[in-house]
Every structure is written in C-alpha cells, then in structure tokens.
Amino acid sequence: MKHEEKVIDLAAHKQNVANFFKGEFIDENILQVDSEVASGFILFFQESEKVNMMCFNIQLNQDVSYYINLENSSYFNRAAYFFLNNAYICNLNDNNEQQVKYNGFLTANKEIALKGKAKKGDFLRHISMYYDEHLFDEIRNEEIKTYYKSKQEFLIYMDARDELQFFRKTLWRIFEYPEEVRNKIIRIKLQELKYIFLQRLVSLDVSKLDVKASGITTYQLTQLFMIRDRILNNLKEKPNVAELVTETGIHKTLLQNLFQETFGYTIYNFFTVNRLEQTRVALVDKMMSTSEIAFEFGYSDVQHFSSQFKKMYGTSPSAYYKQFNDPSE
Template sequence: MKIDNFKKYKTVLLDLFKGEMLNETIMNVDSEVAKGSIYFLEGFNDSGTAVYVHIDIICEALTFQLSFDENTFFTHHTSLFNEGLEMNFIDNDVKLPIHYHGIVNTTNDITLSVALKKGDVFRPIQLFYDRSGLQWIENNEVRTFLEEKKNYYYFINRTQELSTWIQTVHQVFTYSDYRKELFLRIKTQELFLLFTHYLSEIDIVTTKTDTLSAYHFKVIFDIKTQIEANLGTKPNVKAFVEEYGIHQNLLQEIFQSTFGKTIYNYYTSLRIQKAYEALVTKKYSITEVAFDFGFSSVQHFSKTFSKVYGISPTEVLNNME
C-alpha cells in the first residue's frame, strides 16, 4: 500500500484493523481482526506526527506492506517496536530486520513489511517529522551530517531510560481517553528528546553509498549479536574479517554507518551501559559487575564508570540506600 499523506495512513490502518474513528485522534479497534486502540497525534514540534498503535491482541493472522516514498508527508521517521514480531524494512528489495530492542531512525523512502500471527501483541510507536525536527540534536556536526544525508538507517539500543519510558506509556493506556491523549503528547516530546540525544552521540562516518547489500546487513547484525552475547570479551575485528571475508575498513564503515559507532566503540558503550543496569537493577556488587563485564580490575571499572556517568559506582549504590 502506497502512502503519500497522513490521511491516507489513517485510512489504511482503519481498513487493516477494521477500526472505528471516535474522533480525529482516537481509533477504537474491536473487530474480528484485532482488539485495542490507535492514537494519532498531529502537531508535536509544530509539524511532527506521532502514531501510537496499541493492539492488545491480534485475532487473526495479518500480513501487510506499507510504502512511504520520498514524496510523502515527512522527511524523517523514527520507530519503536515491541519484541517478537516478524517485521522488516525493505530497501531496494532487500529485507532489513527490525531491531526489536531499540529505536530505528530512517529517512522517508521506506517500505515496512509486517506479518502478525494470531495472539500477537502489536504496539509500535512511530514519529513522522521534517528536517526541522533534527534541530533538537545538540551535536552540530551530527545534525548537519544527518540533514544533508539523503538516506540512512540508524539502530539505537534500548537503554534503561528508554525501557522506563515504555513502561510508563503502557501505564498511560489505562487512563481515560482525555487524560490519555494529554499524557501521550507529553510522552511524545520525551521520546523525541531521548532519541535526538542518542543521535547526538553517534560517530559520523562517510560512506560511498547509502545502500548496503543484504549480505552486509546480515554480517553487521551477526557481529552485533556476537558482541551483545559476549560483553566480557573485547571483540576481535580481525577474526570478523576472516569469518565474513570483508575488508576491515569496509566492515568498520558499514557497521558504524548503521549503529552509529565503530565495532570497538559500540562494545565499550554497550558494556558500560549494561554494567550500570546490572549494578542498579540486579543489585550486583561492584566487584561482580567489574569482572563479569571483563574489566581488568575494580579500579578500571570505577574509573571508566565515573568518566561516563560523572559519578562513581559506590556513589550510585549509596544513593540507592
């Protein structure tokens, strides 16, 4: 289905889920296809539009494809999807897997393929906005780079901060319709500030092409998975080069252009983030965290932690008491 304006997008979702528009903002879904609701919030940051799909259950299998081309109603797009869904972005007939655990940032020329099974929960959140939305990126160099880049995909991991935001949104959907809309507008601004902050921290890399092959995407997602499964061990880039047969410079370039950091910087950033979460949410000791995540010593961990968060692990634990 080709979508070139926001009204058409509303109509497409209305037909797909056999919903009923209660007003310009709220679609109630209580059909043989699905149960839930969808909120359409126009006007955030002046020109942006947010769509909160909150389907509690899919009642029958549903497969569909949504195409937004470069002449559509937005220039940039940010999505957040719940886990366990069979979903792909499609770029030049190449399927690119949705990154379930975080935020996907793209430009407007995209096609989204979705396959929902009976019993699925479907709760994507989408933000559509023009280039003016990038003004919230505080890093001037990154902002200029993204404003000038015709096509991009950036996958940003789900942080503890983002997970907390998602939990709050789920709670908001238990409120009355009036309070729900007010709160969702506030939460939309929060999400916008969160992901533009994350984008401010990407490492810029200039690539020869904005389009990667299916094999390249498979490789960098494989590497990403290996890194996440072995945060106690420094990634061996030379081993990746030998395993996948891609030149080291090209491998670093395509990884950085998709995840916003070099392979090693991605590892170090994710390692300290997960160490923080283990310290705060799992109540591990500082010594356990330091060695579980491969730091050479407690002192090394504390120094790295303090540099990133501006507070020592000991102070974090003391503040929790």
C-alpha cells in the same frame, strides 16, 4: 489477515489503518477499534507540519501480516519506528530482507519498506513517526545537521537505553488512564519522544565518519547485526575487529563507520558501554561485589573496572552499590 499498504498522503494513510483494523474514528485523530481483527485504540498526532506520529495500543484478535511500502508517500520522506519488535525491513533497491529485533527505534528513508507478522493475542504497542529533513533544523550543530540532510539512504538503530525504557514504562501505564485524560497526556509524551530521538541523532560524532551518501546494503546490515548480537552474547570478551573484517569481507574503515552510524558507537565502544550497563544491573539486582563483577565480566583487574565505571556513571561501583543497598534501611 494480510495488510499491504502504499502510503500516499496522511489522510489516505489514516484511512488505510482504519480499514485494516476495522476501526471507527471517534474524533479526527482517535481511532477506536473493537472488531474481529483487534481491540484498542490508535492515536494520530500532528506534532508540527514536519512531524506526524501514530501511537498504537492494540491487542490482536487474529493473526495478521503486513507490508508497508513508503516509497510513494507525499507528506514525509523519512520514518522512525519505536518499540516494534520482530519486524523485517526490506531495501527496495535490492529486494532483500533483514529481520530486526529491538526495543529502541530505527529510522530510515523511503527506500526501506516494513513488513512483519503478529499472532492472535499479541499487543501492538508501538509508535511510528513520519517526518522530513526540516526536522533536522532543530539540531544546532551545523556539521550534524548537514550530515543528516545530505543522507539519501540511511538506517539508524538504538537499543533500549535508560531514557527509552523509562519512557515506555510510563507510556504503558498512561494507556490505562481514563480516555479524556489519557489522550491529552499521550500527546505530551509523543513530543518528549521526538526529543529523545533528536538526542540520539546529535550524539553521533560525524567528524569521525567517512561514509558515502550511497547508504547501506542489506548484506552489510546483516553483518552489522551479526556483530552486534555476538558482542551482546559474550560481554566477557573484547571484539576482535581484524577477525570481523576477515569474516565479513568489509573493509575495516567502512565496517567501523557503518557500525558507528547505525548503532551510535564504534565496535569497541559498543562493547564497553553494554558491558558496563550489565555490571550496573549486576550491582543492583544481583548484589555482587566489585571484585566479583570484575571477574564475571572479564575485566583485567578491579581498578580498571572501577575506573571505567566511574567514567561512565560518575561514581565508583561501591558508591553506586550503596545507593541501592543501604544497610541502614
């Protein structure tokens, strides 16, 4: 089954979703689905005049493909997608595509279309948020607020960090609650998600960026994901920025700026944060010693590793280990 949608206004958007899944509105904002297409529910939530959200809990009964063009929408000019894996984003200006695999979120303006495929039996458990630049008024930092309001084209991406992982796990459990309780709690959770989203935006150090408002090309985005995947696949070795500049053909300053704008960190800091996160997991799950972890993840010495770990998590590796592996218990 194929779904193509050009979003015009909120009412039309909701009706298009209902028509595609062959669902029935049991009230104005809850779509119940029990059809040959899928089973489950979709909750629509108007958090404010400037923010509308859709929460999907659908299991597919057949293969589907979709293409959502947001270019002509009237009720928002930016969109954010949470937990929607294996989708493709398509830049309407150059008509090129980039596959995005993520467990966090991406947000972009209306120059980005969304497309994807899902198989029979798959669960669609994701959240879409549609908003306009007035949402940025909730940001107190004037420099950051001005930065985002001035961006005509942008793409922001975030891997699943602790707050998003915890949010997703609790939300999935809430899906199993009785309907009359479930729907009320989901609305509260969606408000929470909006502020997790805002926190990601305000964490960007815009004072160090010098990216023009022209946006990011599909080629540049492809290269950024190549760099990201390469780092995550080899957390023992520090990324060589000079080699990446040569390989991608993107100027060093622009490459660093685009990477930080898209992923929230410079290339080296992205490596550092993700390497430390893996050491934290190893301490708890694998019960490795501090020296073993330092060797496993390519640190020059144990003291350097311990210093970086304490700076990141506020405690030493050995103290963190004891929190989860108390021999007296």
